[in-house]
Amino acid sequence: VQPTAPPAPTKAPAAQPTAAPTPTPAPAAQAQPAASPATLQVWWEDTWTEKDVWENIVKGFTATHPNITLTSVPVPFGDMQTKVLTGLAGGLSLDILYSHPVLNATYAAKGALIELDSYLKTSTLKLDDFFESALLQHRYKGKLYSIPLDHECNLYFYNTDAVKKAGLEDPNALYRQGKWTLDTYIQYVGKLSQGTGTDRVYGAAEIPKSLRIQAVWIWGQGGDVFTDDYSATRINEPEALKAWEFLADHIRKGWAPSIDVINNAQAGATGLFNSGRLVFINNIRAYVWTLKEGVPANMVPHPVMPNGKEYARIGTDAEGIYSKTPNRDLAWQALEYLVTNANDALVKAKAASPNRKSVYTSDSWTKSLLPWEVPNADLYLKVANNARGLFLPPGFSEIDKRAQTGYEKITLNKATPKEAMDQAKKEMDPLLKEALQ
């Protein structure tokens, strides 16, 4: 299939131009002198596959900064907020703290992270090389509190054999012809969902249950999650309701496996994909390596939405400086190193997408691509540019929980989208107001 002109990219409001600026020099290139020996501790999200990578990153830093010993502590994501905030109250000692869009504003509001703008003024780190859509998720009240280590945008990965067997045209080819629309996607997953019981093949996995991921479908219908000033939610407006209908149809119409089926499968949705029981999987590039080699795979961005635009959800792991560190300046040195070198190392290990535009043209990135990804390298950059960030207010998890309860009611036919989301909004708005007070 010859690639033809892809549909015009949708610019997210905050997205940066696609042209790659001058690469950010990795500060670790030169050994940094330190006044006196110090030990810094960095927390990162405990993803076991990245353990060796992190150990090497830490070793690399210590080698180039002889007077600073960097130690790394993996912490499970689910425990992170509780550990950090209780630790903050109890005098926890660490220097560089893992952050995430879900955590950033909460940490900033509670004083667990310090703002980084003052350090950036004199730094060689070029912030304009990072994606603005990612940075906005790490700001709070206009100030940057953590810097992304990666830039993970969701795409669809699919089993090309299953698509071919169903007599359907290749979605990647359709995308490049500008024909990969939401209606087409719905037809595809409907046709691909066949069989019963343990033999059932599912067209697609359910979109993960979080507003931060579901948002792209709401935007695509012309709606939004929050009002511009974040004074209220907009999840019960007609545009959003269309998105909830679509999302719930994954379960109601049997396109997607239920949570029970996912739990049964070894390695969840990925396990189902690898066993040929799931055709489309909505995932990030960092997990491409988990797709089984024998399964013929390809990739396609999210479909063009009813509002004529394309969106991608962006997830970012990030690091910031812990407010109680006695070594802020040294921690900044380490942070500068991490956001560049750690990303490079993670990219090489196929465990992350580049966090800076300049890396998308680097050898380390292109060499990390699997053979079937190579012809699609342009799509990764395009999706990275199309990604739209969503600022998540402090206490987002508590707010999101209400929306997901409403969504569950829809999937179980316990309420109409309007009823469920009217109720959710009623519960969420006071929480939102309290969170931003």
Add this chain to the structure above:
Amino acid sequence: VAVLTAPSRLRRPRIRWGRHIEGYLVISPWLIGFVAFTAGPMIASAYLSLTRYDLLSPPRWIGIENFSRMLADDLFPTALLNTLFYTVLAVPSQVLVALLMALALNRQLRGIGFFRAAFYLPTVMPSVANVMLWLWIFNPDLGIANAILRLVGLSGINWLTDPNLAKPSLILMSLWRVGSQMVIFLAGLQSVPDTLHEAAAIDGASRLQRLWNVTLPMISPVIFFNVIVGVIDSFQIFTVAFIATGGGPVNATYFYVLHLYDEGFSNFHMGYASSLAWVLFAIILVFTIGQFLVGRQWVYYEGGERK
């Protein structure tokens, strides 16, 4: 004066006071532990329940606002009703199953010790391992529960993901761990004098009549104890829902302590979480007093200590 007062000084309970000190010294590890880890936190919690406290800034006095906030908290009635539902169904079921097991095991048969140990074994299993085991049993495609249903021609059900079945499924799971209650019943059954059974048998009472008119009245204090402890435990159900369902589906297993935990350690509303803890304490206290009042009507104390 010195001569006169000396004997009276000697008569003062110096030795007794010394014994008091010795006694306090002996129990001091427990006493220190109680003050530091039970009484102290309870007093602190009572104070915090009247404050706004997020752990990071000093508590701010807000009076009873946390308690009035419960009226506006959408998850408070859900959590409370779920917990009540669970308690009302789980406690009688647990007591009944434990009693039946104890009756079955209260025989002098060869190898009975093995069966008693076997039935008690699930109680010593770690809670998390127990939950994981039941997740497999309730697995809709691969679990034993649905396999049995299919064997008898029924279709499998979504035990933990159907909002109507999730709570009953957790109640079913709780029956797996009634070993402690069973042991207490067993001890109670073995303390019933054989002479009473023999007398009843001579009077022509059937086995069922002896159970109803002799055994149950005689072990009524044990039943009462198990009900009281069961109610207190059930109101505090947490681990199983936290691990197996996370409070779902659609908050069907969102229990009171899960809500308390979320408010305290996920949302950092420590003041509100403390007020929730005190309301739970009050609820359990009311239920316990109520049971003691009702218990007077049906609990038989052989020595006549209570009437």
